[in-house]
Amino acid sequence: MATIKAAIxxxxxxxxxxxxxxxxKRAQLKAKLGVELEIVKILVRDTKxxxxxxxAALLTDSIEDVLAVDGLQVVFEAIxxxxxxxxxxxxxxxxxxxxxxxxxxxxxxxxMELQQLAKTKGVHVGYEATVAGxxxxxxxxxxxxxxxxxxxxxxxxxxxxNYMLTKxxxxxxxxxxxxxxAQRLGYxxxxxxxxxxxxxxxxxxxxxCDLAFGEQPNWDDVDVIGINTLTTEQLEDAxxxxxxxRHVAEAEKLEDGTIVAKVAPQLVAPDHPLYPIDDVFNxxxxxxxxxxxxxxxxxxxxxxxxxxxxxxxxAEIIGKRAGFTVSI
Amino acid sequence: MATIKAAIxxxxxxxxxxxxxxxxKRAQLKAKLGVELEIVKILVRDTKxxxxxxxAALLTDSIEDVLAVDGLQVVFEAIxxxxxxxxxxxxxxxxxxxxxxxxxxxxxxxxMELQQLAKTKGVHVGYEATVAGxxxxxxxxxxxxxxxxxxxxxxxxxxxxNYMLTKxxxxxxxxxxxxxxAQRLGYxxxxxxxxxxxxxxxxxxxxxCDLAFGEQPNWDDVDVIGINTLTTEQLEDAxxxxxxxRHVAEAEKLEDGTIVAKVAPQLVAPDHPLYPIDDVFNxxxxxxxxxxxxxxxxxxxxxxxxxxxxxxxxAEIIGKRAGFTVSI
Numbered sequence: 341m342a343t344i345k346a347a348i349x350x351x352x353x354x355x356x357x358x359x360x361x362x363x364x365k366r367a368q369l370k371a372k373l374g375v376e377l378e379i380v381k382i383l384v385r386d387t388k389x390x391x392x393x394x395x396a397a398l399l400t401d402s403i404e405d406v407l408a409v410d411g412l413q414v415v416f417e418a419i420x421x422x423x424x425x426x427x428x429x430x431x432x433x434x435x436x437x438x439x440x441x442x443x444x445x446x447x448x449x450x451x452m453e454l455q456q457l458a459k460t461k462g463v464h465v466g467y468e469a470t471v472a473g474x475x476x477x478x479x480x481x482x483x484x485x486x487x488x489x490x491x492x493x494x495x496x497x498x499x500x501x502n503y504m505l506t507k508x509x510x511x512x513x514x515x516x517x518x519x520x521x522a523q524r525l526g527y528x529x530x531x532x533x534x535x536x537x538x539x540x541x542x543x544x545x546x547x548x549c550d551l552a553f554g555e556q557p558n559w560d561d562v563d564v565i566g567i568n569t570l571t572t573e574q575l576e577d578a579x580x581x582x583x584x585x586r587h588v589a590e591a592e593k594l595e596d597g598t599i600v601a602k603v604a605p606q607l608v609a610p611d612h613p614l615y616p617i618d619d620v621f622n623x624x625x626x627x628x629x630x631x632x633x634x635x636x637x638x639x640x641x642x643x644x645x646x647x648x649x650x651x652x653x654x655a656e657i658i659g660k661r662a663g664f665t666v667s668i
Numbered sequence: 669m670a671t672i673k674a675a676i677x678x679x680x681x682x683x684x685x686x687x688x689x690x691x692x693k694r695a696q697l698k699a700k701l702g703v704e705l706e707i708v709k710i711l712v713r714d715t716k717x718x719x720x721x722x723x724a725a726l727l728t729d730s731i732e733d734v735l736a737v738d739g740l741q742v743v744f745e746a747i748x749x750x751x752x753x754x755x756x757x758x759x760x761x762x763x764x765x766x767x768x769x770x771x772x773x774x775x776x777x778x779x780m781e782l783q784q785l786a787k788t789k790g791v792h793v794g795y796e797a798t799v800a801g802x803x804x805x806x807x808x809x810x811x812x813x814x815x816x817x818x819x820x821x822x823x824x825x826x827x828x829x830n831y832m833l834t835k836x837x838x839x840x841x842x843x844x845x846x847x848x849x850a851q852r853l854g855y856x857x858x859x860x861x862x863x864x865x866x867x868x869x870x871x872x873x874x875x876x877c878d879l880a881f882g883e884q885p886n887w888d889d890v891d892v893i894g895i896n897t898l899t900t901e902q903l904e905d906a907x908x909x910x911x912x913x914r915h916v917a918e919a920e921k922l923e924d925g926t927i928v929a930k931v932a933p934q935l936v937a938p939d940h941p942l943y944p945i946d947d948v949f950n951x952x953x954x955x956x957x958x959x960x961x962x963x964x965x966x967x968x969x970x971x972x973x974x975x976x977x978x979x980x981x982x983a984e985i986i987g988k989r990a991g992f993t994v995s996i
Contacts, residue, residue, distance in 0.1 A: 645960060
């Protein structure tokens with residue numbers, strides 16, 4: 341039986357999750373796809389730190405080592421920041437590897453470029469994990485777009501701030517109390533800037549703009565307002581009125597074709613699709629022309645949700661090939 | 669450019685919707701898929717009744733006429749009841765047509781058989797429209813199942829009863845008042861039995877059992893309880909406690925591998941994924957091993973939502989082929 345060789349770039353939470361899912365699901369993937377998936381290299385900074393027992397022999401700190409693997413076909417990428425991630429994936433695509441990424445910072449800026457290049461090379465780019473963790477919003481939207489037009493997207497795309505807003509409402513916690521608890525639970529980083537400022541959600545809504553509209557607005561024209569602007573009085577007032585603050589990332593294609601987007605706390609009423617989404621959940625509501633409004637809700641982060649959608653990207657890519665070899 | 673010839677069986681609301689969507693999206697589908705889709709025959713009972721202007725020449729009351737079309741490749745089916753729909757689709761598959769159905773009554777009973785046959789013939793069966801109208805639950809679940817296991821499904825799969833329960837709670841209407849209004853709005857049939865008894869939702873959860881678990885429970889072992897058993901006192905009591913009655917179709921794979929299912933009114937609390945789903949909306953919550961609970965929500969019926977997911981089935985089927993010809 342054929343074996344597909346794959347590498348993982350970055351071996352933090354998500355990278356380790358990919359390794360676990362691939363190994364736990366080895367037999368099932370083989371049975372479904374007719375090929376075996378083997379992780380043959382893992383790119384890390386410190387090869388002396390064997391984070392998962394049994395992986396020492398796979399670790400390397402050199403991208404050259406990774407790309408030199410004979411017959412490498414798939415690269416999973418779970419690094420942060422634009423570089424060197426983009427350069428690594430570009431090189432992988434150039435040598436005709438399928439690439440599967442969880443890197444929203446890189447993908448928001450360079451995703452279209454990477455996809456264009458992949459097209460010319462006849463390989464695929466999986467990026468489900470760049471937006472909303474385990475929520476399969478990319479595949480759902482791709483499918484919808486085969487026939488429907490999407491005119492507007494509204495999402496809760498950051499679980500940390502949604503958790504904080506939920507607790508501030510339910511428990512009357514202050515912003516500082518909610519942040520401290522989010523940090524204690526591991527939802528927020530020691531430096532919570534990317535989450536609370538809206539920058540994280542901003543990158544994700546830009547990825548969705550590329551998919552839904554084929555283009556992004558000029559980044560400088562997008563207002564990105566964090567949840568740290570909300571006062572206790574505003575929250576109390578909302579509660580008294582039966583409304584809820586959500587940290588909403590939204591994008592819309594106007595009648596004249598212009599794309600507008602913003603990230604900001606918004607007051608939503610009980611009939612709004614994002615009203616019931618509490619705690620660390622993510623949700624995306626899409627307005628479409630034929631179907632109406634579709635909402636997808638689920639866990640927006642975490643080792644296993646994020647890693648499993650990346651392995652699903654792999655299965656989808658490989659499954660297409662295998663399916664076709666059989667059916668033509 | 670190649671043209672794909674397709675037929676529509678049944679020209680009621682959904683059948684007409686397919687015709688409209690195919691024509692409205694002709695250019696877009698052609699651009700995306702590289703082939704044109706042409707409706708060449710429409711099977712109806714009464715060929716004298718031209719329901720959509722310009723279709724008279726396409727109408728036939730003979731399935732022989734339909735299947736005799738030279739080069740027919742796709743059959744859309746939007747009839748009700750098991751027969752003659754199953755026999756027609758079986759014949760279509762035997763002559764290597766892809767089939768796309770909205771017929772839950774037929775598919776709940778004969779779906780596995782039809783899919784098995786299609787596999788041996790190298791064609792595809794699209795059945796997104798059999799469950800939850802415009803909500804893409806079949807594709808979402810298929811994708812999730814590439815890597816995740818689904819252990820439990822809970823759905824609001826009938827928009828009519830969800831509308832009625834919503835109004836009974838919000839407006840304090842009686843069951844009879846809610847039913848009368850649902851009929852006035854066209855949500856409920858003159859004979860509402862299939863909706864209010866739970867039989868409609870039962871068929872849909874059986875289709876989901878086939879997909880999620882590869883098998884259905886014995887139909888005789890499934891309790892199917894309608895909403896007409898609810899008393900005004902129960903509804904008032906629920907409201908006082910901050911709970912809501914939902915008409916829930918659910919299925920679960922137990923530890924020992926047994927599949928159990930039921931359809932019944934259930935009291936749900938605010939943290940339940942089906943709590944916020946009001947009016948004619950449908951929703952399906954899936955419990956998975958890696959991702960956790962995923963919920964998909966949207967319009968569960970209607971000409972355009974249902975027809976558009978059927979045309980998406982077509983685009984997905986044809987797109988795979990076209991994609992492969994190019995990328996190999």
